[in-house]
Amino acid sequence: MAGGLVAGYVLGKLYLLLANRLRDHTVSIVMQFVATFLVWILGEQLGLSPIITVVVYALTIARVLPLRGEAWLRVQRYAVWDVVILVLNVLAFVLIGLQLRLSLPQLEGPNGRI
Incomplete structure (x- = not known):
């Protein structure tokens, strides 16, 4: 469980770094979907709980992204x-x-x- 928490947090921070560089709104929205599915798949491949990984990832992004955009x-x-x-x-x-x-x-x- 702790692995999913850490992975979700780290992946969320990495996405925030990427999101700062995206200026096109269509690309930004598509990247949100793609990144979310990639986090799920990565969590599954690493043997972590994909649900916990995605939830922590989303919470990490939701705290910061609306303030920046x-x-x-x-x-x-x-x-x-x-x-x-x-x-x-x-x-x-x-x-x-x-x-x-x-x-x-x-x-x-x-x-x-x-």
Whole structure:
């Protein structure tokens, strides 16, 4: 667990160094997604908890990045992340619904009720 904490913090600091050099808003937003997935994969490859690694990475970035960026770039980043979160929530509920459709018949009791 401690390895994931350290790795997430170090990778977050490295991303902040990289983010200071990015000026194009499209590249900056894409790099946020790419870097997050790379942190997950790296945490997994190192035998660390990828969830803890990504959470510490995100917390490290979230404390500093909004203060450094320009306002118009923050607005665009938040808009993109809001859409991504909405899509992921919809996908999660659709997958849960599909799974429930397959699972409910198995839960029926002897009189046909759940």
